[in-house]
Amino acid sequence: xxxxxxxxxxxxxxxxxxxxxxxxxxxxxxxxxxxxxxxxxxxxxxxxxxxxxxxxxxxxxxxxxxxxxxxxxxxxxxxxxxxxxxxxxxxxxxxxxxxxxxxxxxxxxxxxxxxxxxxxxxxxxxxxxxxxxxxxxxxxxxxxxxxxxxxxxxxxxxxxxxxxxxxxxxxxxxxxxxxxxxxxxxxxxxxxxxxxxxxxxxxxxxxxxxxxxxxxxxxxxxxxxxxxxxxxxxxxxxxxxxxxxxxxxxxxxxxxxxxxxxxxxxxxxxxxxxxxxxxxxxxxxxxxxxxxxxxxxxxxxxxxxxxxxxxxxxxxxxxxxxxxxxxxxxxxxxxxxxxxxxxxxxxxxxxxxxxxx
Numbered sequence: 001x002x003x004x005x006x007x008x009x010x011x012x013x014x015x016x017x018x019x020x021x022x023x024x025x026x027x028x029x030x031x032x033x034x035x036x037x038x039x040x041x042x043x044x045x046x047x048x049x050x051x052x053x054x055x056x057x058x059x060x061x062x063x064x065x066x067x068x069x070x071x072x073x074x075x076x077x078x079x080x081x082x083x084x085x086x087x088x089x090x091x092x093x094x095x096x097x098x099x100x101x102x103x104x105x106x107x108x109x110x111x112x113x114x115x116x117x118x119x120x121x122x123x124x125x126x127x128x129x130x131x132x133x134x135x136x137x138x139x140x141x142x143x144x145x146x147x148x149x150x151x152x153x154x155x156x157x158x159x160x161x162x163x164x165x166x167x168x169x170x171x172x173x174x175x176x177x178x179x180x181x182x183x184x185x186x187x188x189x190x191x192x193x194x195x196x197x198x199x200x201x202x203x204x205x206x207x208x209x210x211x212x213x214x215x216x217x218x219x220x221x222x223x224x225x226x227x228x229x230x231x232x233x234x235x236x237x238x239x240x241x242x243x244x245x246x247x248x249x250x251x252x253x254x255x256x257x258x259x260x261x262x263x264x265x266x267x268x269x270x271x272x273x274x275x276x277x278x279x280x281x282x283x284x285x286x287x288x289x290x291x292x293x294x295x296x297x298x299x300x301x302x303x304x305x306x307x308x309x310x311x312x313x314x315x316x317x318x319x320x321x322x323x324x325x326x327x328x329x330x331x332x333x334x335x336x337x338x339x340x341x342x343x344x345x346x347x348x349x350x351x352x353x354x355x356x357x
Contacts, residue, residue, distance in 0.1 A: 008031075010031050011031045014052070015052070053085040068096045076108050089114065096121070101130035101131050148306050152297060152311050172350055175352065178352065183213050185210070186287045195292050195293055196230065216239045218296065220243045221245045244263065297324065302328060308355070
């Protein structure tokens with residue numbers, strides 16, 4: 001019996017090599033097996049570059065004939081920046097294709113194309129794992145909006161800072177490394193203007209190797225200082241979201257520095273988050289991690305834009321201090337928000353709780 005799951009697990013490992021580099025494309029890994037030996041392997045490295053299947057086929061060469069190809073995502077069957085993978089799979093003489101996850105892009109129909117052309121094809125091997133690998137991409141393709149994560153680090157009693165605002169550092173180095181790894185993989189991090197004014201954050205990747213994300217600042221009246229770290233450093237990777245209240249001269253000044261300005265409608269004096277998600281989706285932002293304070297966290301949850309919660313909990317107690325989430329308007333316990341698909345992980349001395357809304 002052929003160990004399909006074993007080979008798909010290997011393909012998943014190769015797909016992860018593309019973390020932080022493939023957006024707005026998905027991460028994809030591919031393994032080609034012939035008579036129990038791996039003869040080709042590949043992964044998608046960057047948008048516009050060869051797909052995982054093509055890399056694996058090139059490595060396999062003539063050995064691809066009568067082989068089994070394992071790919072974490074349905075092969076493309078249309079012309080884009082690169083030729084269709086299905087055609088190259090067929091021309092190589094691959095006998096069977098095993099697919100982890102269906103591509104949500106309606107242009108992709110590789111499964112049916114391969115079957116029609118006489119290639120034995122099966123779908124759904126480690127499907128859940130392959131879907132989770134590309135949860136950002138799947139949301140973006142289906143909804144045309146980014147996948148949104150709310151991240152917070154807090155004490156055991158739910159405080160993100162003391163009553164004086166001291167918050168460095170509630171969690172340990174291991175937890176902070178995970179956050180920096182996430183920053184290197186996510187398209188953008190989002191904060192409110194109050195966080196920028198109070199903390200002058202860098203929002204960069206420092207504790208691990210990787211590229212810096214785009215920074216998004218919600219600033220309905222354009223209060224951001226030209227001296228802020230994120231304006232002076234990498235201004236071309238900064239998006240400031242404002243409203244019609246913004247000073248036009250200041251907009252022009254920031255734009256001249258390379259800052260991108262997005263203007264959206266107001267919602268109770270704040271930027272309209274739902275409208276903003278559509279705008280960001282159109283700008284090829286597939287994923288966002290919110291790293292703001294309690295009010296932004298609550299506003300995002302109330303607006304219904306949040307997909308995942310990541311809470312790092314430290315084994316320390318603060319007592320009176322600043323909470324992680326502001327008012328959600330909940331007065332009855334049976335109306336409280338219940339997370340789904342919960343996962344718990346010990347990270348150094350801290351605990352990471354992951355769940356979906």
